[in-house]
Amino acid sequence: MAIEVINVEKGVPVKSWTVGVPFEDGARQQLKNLASLPFIHKWVAAMPDVHFGKGATIGSVIPTTGAIIPAAVGVDIGCGMMAVKTDVRADQLPDSLKELRSNLERAIPHGGGKARKRDPGAWHDIPEDVGQFWQQQLADRFTVLCDKHPVLKNTNNVKHLGTLGTGNHFIEVCLDEQDDVWIMLHSGSRGVGNRIGEHFIRLAKQEMERFFIQLPDRDLSYLVEGTDYFNDYVEAVDWAQDFARINRQVMMGRALKALAVTLNKPVIVEREAVNCHHNYVQKEHHYDKNVWLTRKGAVSAREGQLGIIPGSMGARSFIVRGKGNAESFCSCSHGAGRVMSRTQAKKVVSVEEHALATAHVECRKDAAVVDETPSAYKNIDAVMAAQSDLVEVVHTLRQVVCVKG
């Protein structure tokens, strides 16, 4: 399998799994900027869905030693996917999927802004299961974080645990090649993760000024290992990643319940759930060194490890198994990758075109979701072909219901 190598003057190379999936010059420059930093271990890896993003390129894998770039992790800390296979078969689903969609929409707070003015996509009263998860796994550590960083206090935190959010966050009902029914969802650490991200991005920028460090891009501001801010960030980011994982777990429980209520029968989960981040940083070992591995829009793909690569609304999604490709730092893409921005998509694609492209899916087809239309994304088949040495496809899923945030 061919990869593209971009050599960077006074920096490490960029190794890019983008043969057959061209990407824009802006993203290329961002990758070069990253590769020019003095603390990158070996090289920067770019996945086939790579595209321009704030801070660092979406679809990049960044191994660092002695520093972390908070803006490379971004503000949607721990954003990722969860999927389960159920014992339900396609022919057991009702002819009209409208009721299933509305049951899912009722079971899981979603959306924001005008849709719910007082409590945008949040719990009004905290359900018991949510309260328990919070108390058992998140509450104490959050108190510690707030003591050191009071700016984290006035956030929605527990009120957002088990809620979907907005934008490209979604819940889907899909069918695999044997017509077995899956539930798949995409969400992150919501408002509180966002606050953590923004806070430490600001601190990193301040640190750069304090030490007179010049960078090709202020969004590459970093925290230095050993400093208090670094230690606090590692704690906070780890907490937000747990919040995101639990968030998806809570929603999955509720989605399965909504499916059971709709079918008026118990629903059994047939295979172990896959729950993977695609926007995160953690300690990993690569090429004889312990490094901080930032995956911004990339999924871990160690040998045998299962991951989820969603296509766009109306396209197919994939359950994949990692091949443990060392050169990619054991990673793969996190989706199809955008070819146009949200604003551009809304300008270029009509509501009618969007409705046509998603005709086979029970989903919203109004102007507000046109930015998620399939033609705003790269061709998922080309993206999968470009990473055939990173993952193998275990299941190909097609959506039948999609709830957008």
Added chain:
DNA sequence: ATGTTC
């Protein structure tokens, strides 16, 4: 992506 807001 989020929260707030014009």
